[in-house]
Amino acid sequence: QVQLQQWGAGLLKPSETLSLTCGVSGASFNGYYWTWIRQTPGKGLEWIGEIEHSGTTDYTPSLNSRITISLDTSKNQFSLKLTSVTAADTAVYYCARGLPNWGGGGAFDVWGQGTMVTVSP
Amino acid sequence: AIRMTQSPSSLSASTGDRVTITCRASQGIARYLAWYQQKPGKAPELLIYSASTLQNGVPSRFSASGSGTDFTLTISRLQSEDFATYYCHQYYRYPLTFGGGTKVEIK
Numbered sequence: 001q002v003q004l005q006q007w008g009a010g011l012l013k014p015s016e017t018l019s020l021t022c023g024v025s026g027a028s029f030n031g032y033y034w035t036w037i038r039q040t041p042g043k044g045l046e047w048i049g050e051i052e053h054s055g056t057t058d059y060t061p062s063l064n065s066r067i068t069i070s071l072d073t074s075k076n077q078f079s080l081k082l083t084s085v086t087a088a089d090t091a092v093y094y095c096a097r098g099l100p101n102w103g104g105g106g107a108f109d110v111w112g113q114g115t116m117v118t119v120s121p
Numbered sequence: 122a123i124r125m126t127q128s129p130s131s132l133s134a135s136t137g138d139r140v141t142i143t144c145r146a147s148q149g150i151a152r153y154l155a156w157y158q159q160k161p162g163k164a165p166e167l168l169i170y171s172a173s174t175l176q177n178g179v180p181s182r183f184s185a186s187g188s189g190t191d192f193t194l195t196i197s198r199l200q201s202e203d204f205a206t207y208y209c210h211q212y213y214r215y216p217l218t219f220g221g222g223t224k225v226e227i228k
Contacts, residue, residue, distance in 0.1 A: 045165070045208060045219035060216040061122075094164055098212075106212045107155035109176065111164035 002027040006095045006112035012119045018082040022095030022112050029053045029071065033098030033105030034078045036069060038091040039114075046091075050098055050105045051078060058104060085119045092116050123147050123211050127220035133228040138199045142223045144192045144209035153213035156185055156194045159222075160205045168207075169194065199225070 008020035022034070029052075036048040049059035051069045059067045068081045082089060095112040098105030124147035134140050144154070152172035157165035167176045169185040172192060182197040196203055204227055209220040 044221050045210075047217040047219070058215055096164075099170065101153065101212055104212075104215065105217065106153070107167055107170035107210065108157075108165070109167045109170075111166070114164050 002097065002110045004095050004097065004110055004112035006093075006115055008093075008115055008117075010115060010117055012085050012117065013121060014086050014119060015084055016119075018085050018089065018093075018117055018119075019079065020093055020095070020115055020117075021077050021079045023075075023077045024097075025076065027097070027110075029073055029076075031100050033100070034069075034071065035096045035098045035105060035108060036080045037094045037096055037108070039094065040091045048080065048082075048093075052105075087119050090117065090119045122216050123150060123214055123218050125209055125211055125218050125220035127207075127209060127223050129223060130221065131224040131226060133226050134199050135228045136199055136201055140196045140199055140203075140225060142194045142207055142225075144187075144194070144220050146190045146192075146211055146213075149189045150211045150213035152188045153211060154187065154192050155210045155212065156183075157208045157210065158203075158205045159208065165208060196225075 003025045006022040033050040035050040039045050051057045066083045071078045092114045094114050096108040097110040126145045128143045154172045156169040159165040173185050185194045206222045206224045208222050
């Protein structure tokens with residue numbers, strides 16, 4: 001059974017760096033797209049970006065300059081860093097596994113439990 | 122980015138009702154569409170992928186159809202555990218995008 005368990009700081013100040021990690025159990029990294037998604041009441045679900053086993057990444061354009069998604073296969077985990085956070089980055093952040101698709105990541109079949117991240121002075 | 126528009130944004134229904142939710146893409150996405158169910162405080166769960174393929178373990182009262190720009194999710198006989206918010210998601214083109222959600226509430 002594939003499980004994703006995520007962790008990281010939940011309270012940040014403006015200009016700090018958000019850092020979240022997602023541990024993967026019961027699955028290989030090969031062939032899937034390891035993804036970060038966030039959710040806010042105002043903007044709904046927003047795809048942040050993904051990484052595949054090769055290390056190739058894709059990021060949403062609106063956050064591209066501030067995001068880094070990395071993979072550590074030796075520790076069975078992948079991570080998200082988002083720099084220079086503002087109140088607009090306050091959201092529930094999820095990690096998820098994307099199924100393979102013809103051009104990249106597809107549907108998300110396994111999700112982490114979510115982490116509420118609040119950015120406040 | 123491809124915009125996904127769901128309708129209605131919310132609906133009230135009774136147990137046993139047939140419920141249909143619509144998702145429209147701002148451009149053609151073939152059949153690269155998924156549906157999710159989300160309950161309060163929980164992560165979304167995959168119901169349907171490839172527009173109409175039921176994910177393992179999802180009850181057969183859920184079905185979906187569509188291609189191109191217009192898609193539907195149908196719950197044939199609403200059960201108490203189906204009261205939740207439903208989202209569509211396109212994975213035809215980056216950036217991947219979601220619909221705004223449809224909240225199914227108890228009448």
